[in-house]
Amino acid sequence: MKISKPRGTRDFLPQDTKKRRNVENILRQVVRNWGFNEIITPTFENLELFTLKSGEGIIGELYNFRDKGDREMTLRPELTAPVMRMYVNEMQAYQQPLKLFYFENCFRYERPQKGRFREFWQFGVELIGSNKADADAEVIALATEMLRSTGIKGDLHVNNLGVIRHLLSVLEPEQQSRIMRLVDKKEDMGLDEFLEEINAPADLRMKLLELICLTGEGAIAKARDLIGNIPEIEAFQELLTLLDIYGVEYTIDFGIARGLDYYTGTVFEIYAEGLGAQNQVCGGGSYQLIKLFGGGDVPSTGFGLGFDRIMEVCEIQAPDDIPVVIIAKDSTRPDALKAAIRLRPHMPVYTDLMKRNFKAQLSYANNIGTRHVIIIGEQEVEAGKVTLKNMESGEQELLSIDEVILKLGHKQ
Structure with a gap:
């Protein structure tokens, strides 16, 4: 009887594995040179870890199960929550900031398609303990350097969610969250309909729709004209100044929202050519999750690299190790x-x-x-x-x- 591999998974033949390991090792060397230390978390976790972070709706996307002790478990769908859980369990006494990285496989029960698999690999970085622009700038610069080391030219878009949150502060928290998700998904029609539904003030609607369209040079000045010289814009400018020092090329994009409530300020996404519509290879920003898992009010910033997408466009060849x-x-x-x-x-x-x-x-x-x-x-x-x-x-x-x-x- 012939048994096939599970749907949404892959076998990597020797030459493919050599290439993947080579690129993985290149990325590892870069993050180590920036002073980050590797950690490993369990392949499966308590289901509650991910429902706390993302809500009960995520269960439909998970490989979850009950173990022999009738405990609800799941294969990890991502790695930020496990790292935060590890910090709360074992690392709160460590000197801050903590600079951590990981490279592991993750699992999501979703329809397989080009660039999307039920088992996939994520290379990620978490910097825990600093809410300064310096931390955000280092993390973003590191992400661009990692892509550069693999020969990929990334198109970096960066934003500060504090600006849009300041504008939406007159609305209910649930309404703000819904708007952020609609902005993140670029659902312009849905956003317009929702603003109409909640009877949002006309001035707010006008400013919001104009703000999320601001990109590129002059976007900061236009945002100031639109909202005023608020501290969040000044914080954003400080980050951009640091990115300039790093020599990082970026596009200011007030339409980047990430769509998750725990992002607090800086957010960014990096896109690569050759991947079609699913061209995002990296996303991240500053966030607050540790308190949710029983720790203190500790700021963090980080990102996840989609390793499988990187491998689709990476031209680095496998090392020549013919015996x-x-x-x-x-x-x-x-x-x-x-x-x-x-x-x-x-x-x-x-x-x-x-x-x-x-x-x-x-x-x-x-x-x-x-x-x-x-x-x-x-x-x-x-x-x-x-x-x-x-x-x-x-x-x-x-x-x-x-x-x-x-x-x-x-x-x-």
Whole structure:
């Protein structure tokens, strides 16, 4: 009986896995160089962790289940909530700010489509303990540097939700939340209908619709003319000044809302070419979640990178680690194993496991595209050396193992 993989999941073949690991390691090195430390959270959590953060409606999107103790559990659909839970459980006494990152698989029960899977990977960063513009600027600059390191040119859009929240402060909290979600989804008709439904003041409606259309150069000045010189605009300007120092290119976009109540100020999204309509590869901002999970009123800022979307457009190739192939006769197989043991700390090495004859071993080496083979026959054993053959030029040299290491080590 043939069993297929579950819908919405993928198998990664060796070459795909090499490329993914290579890009993953590039991203890891960048975040480590910025002083962030890696953490790992459980693959499944208590269901309540995510319903507290996102409401009961999220259950339909989850792989949730009852365990043998009749506890409601779920596979993690994202990683910000688990990190906040970890902070409350175990890290409140740590020196702040905490600079954390993670790279893990997540699960959502949704209709699979191009760029969307039921199992997907997220690379994320959380900076906990600072509500300063400096923290937001560093996180945004880091996100752009991570994308740059993979060869992806991202289009960064940035906003400060304090501005729109200031404008909406005369409305009920539930009404503000609904408006933010409609703005986030770019549902202009729905937004207009809802403002009509709640009988929002005409002046507020006019200013809101104009504000969320402000983008690019001059947007800050136009926002000041529209709303006044409020502190939230000054805070936004401070962030932009820091981004200029970092050399980050950005577009001011007062229509970026993120649509979630826990975002408090800075929000940003990054889009990449080549992904069609689903072109967002990164999103984040400053938020307050720790208090919701039983901790203090601790500010945080962070982002999540959609690793699978990055891999769709990333042109970085898998590392070239084609092994050196050792070819031996039956009588010299023990010597081939000893040579492999010496060589493997320095390079990938393949020894024959099929007891093929000399010609078949050479054919295998050709088929996998190896650049070099090491031949160990009776004459080589007697001389205490090996024959190194360049498969492209046909050139052969009689060398010691140490000489082979000097010639090929870490070059394969």
